[in-house]
Amino acid sequence: MIKKNYILPFFVFTLTFILLSFVQIKVARPMILAERFVKGAGWIEIFIVACYGAFVVFKMQDPGNVPKWRKISWTLFSIIFFSQLVIGLAGFDKFLMSGKLHLPIPMMILGGPIYRGQLSVMTILFLSTVVLTGPAWCSQLCYFGAFDNLASGGKTSKEILRYKGAIKTTILALVITMALVLRWFNVPLFTSTLIAAGFGITGISIMIIFSLKKKKMVHCVMYCPIGTIVNVFKNVNPFRMYIDQSCNLCMNCTKFCKYDALNTIDIKNSKPSITCTLCGDCLAGCHHNSIKYKFLKMKPENARKLYLILTISLHAACLAMARI
Ligand code: SF4
Numbered sequence: 105m106i107k108k109n110y111i112l113p114f115f116v117f118t119l120t121f122i123l124l125s126f127v128q129i130k131v132a133r134p135m136i137l138a139e140r141f142v143k144g145a146g147w148i149e150i151f152i153v154a155c156y157g158a159f160v161v162f163k164m165q166d167p168g169n170v171p172k173w174r175k176i177s178w179t180l181f182s183i184i185f186f187s188q189l190v191i192g193l194a195g196f197d198k199f200l201m202s203g204k205l206h207l208p209i210p211m212m213i214l215g216g217p218i219y220r221g222q223l224s225v226m227t228i229l230f231l232s233t234v235v236l237t238g239p240a241w242c243s244q245l246c247y248f249g250a251f252d253n254l255a256s257g258g259k260t261s262k263e264i265l266r267y268k269g270a271i272k273t274t275i276l277a278l279v280i281t282m283a284l285v286l287r288w289f290n291v292p293l294f295t296s297t298l299i300a301a302g303f304g305i306t307g308i309s310i311m312i313i314f315s316l317k318k319k320k321m322v323h324c325v326m327y328c329p330i331g332t333i334v335n336v337f338k339n340v341n342p343f344r345m346y347i348d349q350s351c352n353l354c355m356n357c358t359k360f361c362k363y364d365a366l367n368t369i370d371i372k373n374s375k376p377s378i379t380c381t382l383c384g385d386c387l388a389g390c391h392h393n394s395i396k397y398k399f400l401k402m403k404p405e406n407a408r409k410l411y412l413i414l415t416i417s418l419h420a421a422c423l424a425m426a427r428i
């Protein structure tokens with residue numbers, strides 16, 4: 105338990121407010137939902153969302169609270185995202201981004217632009233989050249991964265996801281190849297959508313069958329091609345995580361990592377493996393305070409605070425904007 109203060113909530117409130125104000129002022133079509141119904145109401149929504157971000161970081165500044173509040177906030181994010189989609193499909197198009205629908209699965213962030221030959225808003229949003237916060241997309245920003253996080257409830261210290269590097273690389277290559285083939289052969293949109301839907305249904309089945317049983321995020325760690333892209337490109341951002349010399353190899357943290365990034369070999373190497381999303385859950389499992397955030401020359405505790413400010417502000421801002 106650490107003493108909570110109001111500095112982090114202040115920064116998250118301010119940053120979220122600034123980010124959303126920029127969108128409110130600069131984007132012609134209102135992006136903030138309330139603004140679409142009542143002129144000026146967007147500012148009230150921005151205030152509420154900024155307060156929400158401040159509340160979440162207030163709770164998460166204690167590392168022991170991170171697994172619980174990350175789960176709550178990420179699930180809420182996903183519920184709001186999919187609720188808007190359902191209401192939009194029911195005929196209330198103000199709940200949709202632009203009316204140009206696509207399947208709500210992360211693979212479309214990659215497959216869609218390859219098939220169509222042009223970038224989408226979601227792809228640009230995704231790439232921006234990787235630049236700003238490294239792998240936070242896969243710990244608190246993805247509308248789909250929240251379900252894998254829920255499915256993998258419970259804890260296990262077993263090392264279970266063998267050959268994940270080879271499997272995930274193969275799936276990524278297959279997705280890129282398939283999107284190119286569909287494009288080259290001018291396969292109609294309907295057929296391509298059916299193929300993409302099959303990919304999404306397989307992903308959900310993996311969550312239900314494997315993540316539930318293994319208590320790890322099997323879908324995100326082994327199957328999702330966007331997760332693989334995040335694993336590789338997260339290093340464009342300087343945030344890192346390491347294990348210092350106070351670690352006594354008790355292995356308690358392993359149980360807290362749903363991304364299978366803290367197995368014996370990783371701990372002996374003094375850093376999580378490539379599938380780490382910097383989610384911070386493992387800090388709750390380390391009684392020696394041996395797992396630390398790193399950002400350039402900053403002290404570890406300050407690096408963690410900065411990471412929380414950036415990721416939770418982005419999480420709150422995306423909560424107000426992310427829709428299909
Ligand atoms: S691995 Fe895929 S589904 Fe999981 S959080 Fe990342 S993008 Fe989302």
Ligand code: SF4
Pocket residue numbers: 345360361362363364365366376379380381382383384385386387
């Ligand atoms: S090693 Fe820690 S920060 Fe990285 S994914 Fe696992 S629990 Fe999250």
